[in-house]
Amino acid sequence: MRRIISVLMENEPGALSRVIGLFAQRNYNIETLTVAPTEDSTLSRLTLSTLAGDEQVEQITKQLNKLIEVVKLVDLTEGEHIERELMLIKLKATGAQRAEVKRTSDIFRGQVVDVTQSTYTIQLTGTTEKLDAFLRAFPESSVMEVVRSGVSGLSRGEKVLTP
Amino acid sequence: MEKLSGADMLIRALQDEGVDHVFGYPGGAVLHIYDAVFRQNRIQHVLVRHEQAATHMADGYARSTGRPGVVLVTSGPGATNAITGIATAYMDSIPMVVISGQVQSHLIGTDSFQETDMVGVSRPIVKHSYLVRTASEIPETIKKAFYIATSGRPGPVVVDIPKDVTDPTNLFDYSYPETVTMRSYSPATRGHTGQIKKAIKSLAKCERPMIYAGGGVVQGDASSQLIELTRLLGFPITNTLMGLGAFPGTDKQFLGMLGMHGTFEANNAMHHSDLVFAIGARFDDRITNTVSKFCPYAEIIHLDIDPTSISKTVNADVPIVGPVDTVLDEMISLLEPEVAKRSEKQQQMLKEWWEQIEGWRKQDCLAVIRDESEDIIKPQEAVQAVYKATGGKAYVTSDVGQHQMFAAQYYPFDEPRKWINSGGLGTMGFGLPAAMGVQVAFPDEQVVCITGEGSIQMNIQELSTCSQYGLPIKIINVNNQSLGMVKQWQDMQYEGRHSHSYMDSLPDFVKLVESYGHVGFKIESRDDLEPVLVEAMAIKNKLVFVDIMVDPSEHVYPMLIAPNGSLRDMWLSKGVRT
Ligand SMILES: Cc1ncc(C[n+]2csc(CCOP(=O)(O)OP(=O)(O)O)c2C)c(N)n1
Numbered sequence: 213m214r215r216i217i218s219v220l221m222e223n224e225p226g227a228l229s230r231v232i233g234l235f236a237q238r239n240y241n242i243e244t245l246t247v248a249p250t251e252d253s254t255l256s257r258l259t260l261s262t263l264a265g266d267e268q269v270e271q272i273t274k275q276l277n278k279l280i281e282v283v284k285l286v287d288l289t290e291g292e293h294i295e296r297e298l299m300l301i302k303l304k305a306t307g308a309q310r311a312e313v314k315r316t317s318d319i320f321r322g323q324v325v326d327v328t329q330s331t332y333t334i335q336l337t338g339t340t341e342k343l344d345a346f347l348r349a350f351p352e353s354s355v356m357e358v359v360r361s362g363v364s365g366l367s368r369g370e371k372v373l374t375p
Numbered sequence: 376m377e378k379l380s381g382a383d384m385l386i387r388a389l390q391d392e393g394v395d396h397v398f399g400y401p402g403g404a405v406l407h408i409y410d411a412v413f414r415q416n417r418i419q420h421v422l423v424r425h426e427q428a429a430t431h432m433a434d435g436y437a438r439s440t441g442r443p444g445v446v447l448v449t450s451g452p453g454a455t456n457a458i459t460g461i462a463t464a465y466m467d468s469i470p471m472v473v474i475s476g477q478v479q480s481h482l483i484g485t486d487s488f489q490e491t492d493m494v495g496v497s498r499p500i501v502k503h504s505y506l507v508r509t510a511s512e513i514p515e516t517i518k519k520a521f522y523i524a525t526s527g528r529p530g531p532v533v534v535d536i537p538k539d540v541t542d543p544t545n546l547f548d549y550s551y552p553e554t555v556t557m558r559s560y561s562p563a564t565r566g567h568t569g570q571i572k573k574a575i576k577s578l579a580k581c582e583r584p585m586i587y588a589g590g591g592v593v594q595g596d597a598s599s600q601l602i603e604l605t606r607l608l609g610f611p612i613t614n615t616l617m618g619l620g621a622f623p624g625t626d627k628q629f630l631g632m633l634g635m636h637g638t639f640e641a642n643n644a645m646h647h648s649d650l651v652f653a654i655g656a657r658f659d660d661r662i663t664n665t666v667s668k669f670c671p672y673a674e675i676i677h678l679d680i681d682p683t684s685i686s687k688t689v690n691a692d693v694p695i696v697g698p699v700d701t702v703l704d705e706m707i708s709l710l711e712p713e714v715a716k717r718s719e720k721q722q723q724m725l726k727e728w729w730e731q732i733e734g735w736r737k738q739d740c741l742a743v744i745r746d747e748s749e750d751i752i753k754p755q756e757a758v759q760a761v762y763k764a765t766g767g768k769a770y771v772t773s774d775v776g777q778h779q780m781f782a783a784q785y786y787p788f789d790e791p792r793k794w795i796n797s798g799g800l801g802t803m804g805f806g807l808p809a810a811m812g813v814q815v816a817f818p819d820e821q822v823v824c825i826t827g828e829g830s831i832q833m834n835i836q837e838l839s840t841c842s843q844y845g846l847p848i849k850i851i852n853v854n855n856q857s858l859g860m861v862k863q864w865q866d867m868q869y870e871g872r873h874s875h876s877y878m879d880s881l882p883d884f885v886k887l888v889e890s891y892g893h894v895g896f897k898i899e900s901r902d903d904l905e906p907v908l909v910e911a912m913a914i915k916n917k918l919v920f921v922d923i924m925v926d927p928s929e930h931v932y933p934m935l936i937a938p939n940g941s942l943r944d945m946w947l948s949k950g951v952r953t
């Protein structure tokens with residue numbers, strides 16, 4: 213099952229390598245990973261998505277918690293949550309394709325962020341499934357380049373992850 | 376405020392931390408630090424002959440005293456040589472602080488001379504690590520390093536210090552913090568009351584209980600609580616290889632070690648039990664055999680300081696995270712009334728369980744099988760003779776192999792911290808330097824290293840360190856002229872094809888140790904075994920090396936049958952299985 217684990221950790225050099233090292237060392241998989249400082253610059257917030265069963269995710273969260281620099285973490289997929297991913301996609305767009313690309317982008321509420329005579333670059337945010345669906349809407353031959361941020365997320369409602 | 380250089384600050388911080396010994400080896404990146412070592416006399420530095428030995432010495436010091444061992448090595452090869460010892464300490468949860476020199480800050484990342492990314496290389500085998508950026512960080516970093524190494528589940532911490540940070544010409548304000556608080560690190564200080572109550576209920580109603588205690592009891596200084604609890608309950612108890620001595624090895628309630636080379640009675644009692652109380656143990660693969668067949672009838676209570684150990688391989692029905700000593704104290708007071716009101720039926724069930732266990736005990740699985748007409752020494756008899764010659768009171772370190780298992784089986788330990796071996800990593804070369812660390816900590820105690828002719832050669836250069844510091848260790852070389860444990864597996868699984876398990880070209884150990892100024896004995900006949908060992912043990916102020924020629928064909932039994940075996944599936948002797 214896909215899990216989204218959100219980790220609050222000390223914004224210190226080496227902290228990220230410990231998290232990644234843990235996953236490599238223990239043979240856990242990382243699907244996506246995103247990390248940046250929070251409003252408190254001494255803390256970083258790292259979000260990772262992984263494919264893991266119940267038992268494995270329990271080990272993953274325990275092992276992450278054991279890292280000295282990890283302050284707190286939450287498995288967002290355990291409760292109601294919001295998740296978003298950002299994608300930039302560069303598409304071939306010439307002739308009749310141009311209108312088609314624009315129309316599909318509108319349907320998905322994408323934004324055209326760069327235009328040339330032969331390309332459109334579209335920015336799209338949403339859940340991973342939505343981004344996947346958008347990609348599938350174009351023939352492979354017209355997709356020139358894709359970059360995705362990986363999943364970020366928060367719990368719904370009052371629940372927050374603070375130190 | 377006092378002004379000190381980074382190098383002086385480091386040494387002062389170690390002094391303020393109460394460090395009395397540092398095990399190390401100098402080099403370019405730590406020259407400023409070594410100069411600071413030279414200009415003081417509160418900390419004794421022990422100069423080893425190889426950095427791996429420094430880490431094992433610090434490890435032996437830590438295991439025997441309970442205080443963290445401290446290591447000082449230079450960058451690059453000094454640091455990488457320390458890696459095996461750090462990994463050894465990590466696997467057995469031993470508190471250790473390793474200070475490694477690093478190249479100057481501005482050279483980091485340029486592949487400069489003797490540069491190794493020590494924080495990176497050691498990352499998977501440390502509890503934590505620091506790269507010190509400026510000298511002013513030194514006091515707090517050292518305080519944190521010791522706090523992390525010694526609290527919660529202990530482990531090694533690396534502090535990597537670039538040479539410029541210890542520059543003697545740059546002075547900084549020095550004060551050593553009394554305490555540290557870290558928002559991201561707070562090990563459990565007590566157990567969860569609800570979980571403890573659940574455990575009490577189960578312990579009060581079980582019929583075929585087993586207490587399974589590991590190294591966590593030794594490291595957590597909870598031996599007296601374990602003894603009190605076990606006596607109160609009247610339950611049978613087994614110890615892991617790492618837990619030996621946590622409960623007295625000569626006590627009636629003790630069934631011996633469990634697992635791979637555990638006793639027939641301990642493994643059978645585990646298998647048939649209806650309740651296993653695991654204390655400071657981690658269900659390692661050398662314990663469980665096939666996990667799906669492990670203790671099929673048992674409810675499992677698991678007490679450990681480290682949450683990641685719980686339900687990692689074997690699911691715990693009642694998990695308790697907390698320090699072993701405080702949780703056991705709490706449990707003892709809650710159990711007293713429960714035991715007092717035990718029903719007749721329960722008492723009867725427990726009595727029957729003990730009868731069943733006594734039946735298994737009758738198997739006498741550790742009886743030494745030998746042909747009385749031959750004058751060949753069995754390795755088991757060598758260990759038994761060492762037990763006799765030391766009155767069972769020595770600190771015993773071991774290396775890795777058959778001799779290690781024989782030591783664990785035939786030298787019962789009645790006290791914790793007396794049995795010192797590399798259980799988790801299984802590091803050959805551990806025994807001698809570990810014994811040196813113990814002897815440094817306890818100069819007047821009898822320290823014995825039970826080793827093999829394979830293992831001893833992995834750190835034999837330390838015989839020189841022993842001369843320098845006058846460490847009167849007794850080295851018992853159980854010499855089977857082979858990598859016995861490897862050979863045993865080849866006998867059992869590769870139709871006796873002894874691929875590279877034969878130790879050819881052995882030195883004359885007696886001459887070798889004599890050249891370092893030590894005393895050497897060689898024993899080849901059974902009649903010499905006891906008298907020569909008694910003579911060796913009586914030499915108080917010298918290192919004595921006793922080379923005992925033993926039967927090279929001997930195997931360690933019992934031995935669990937893998938793959939797919941349970942804990943009751945064992946080889947009992949060559950060709951005889953359950
Ligand atoms: C550093 C290291 N290398 C290899 C091994 C694998 N190994 C385990 S036991 C053993 C043989 C040890 O031989 P010896 O010290 O003579 O002990 P014996 O088994 O003969 O008693 C070997 C090679 C190990 N444990 N550690």
Ligand SMILES: [Mg+2]
Nearest residue numbers: 827828857859
């Ligand atoms: Mg040998």
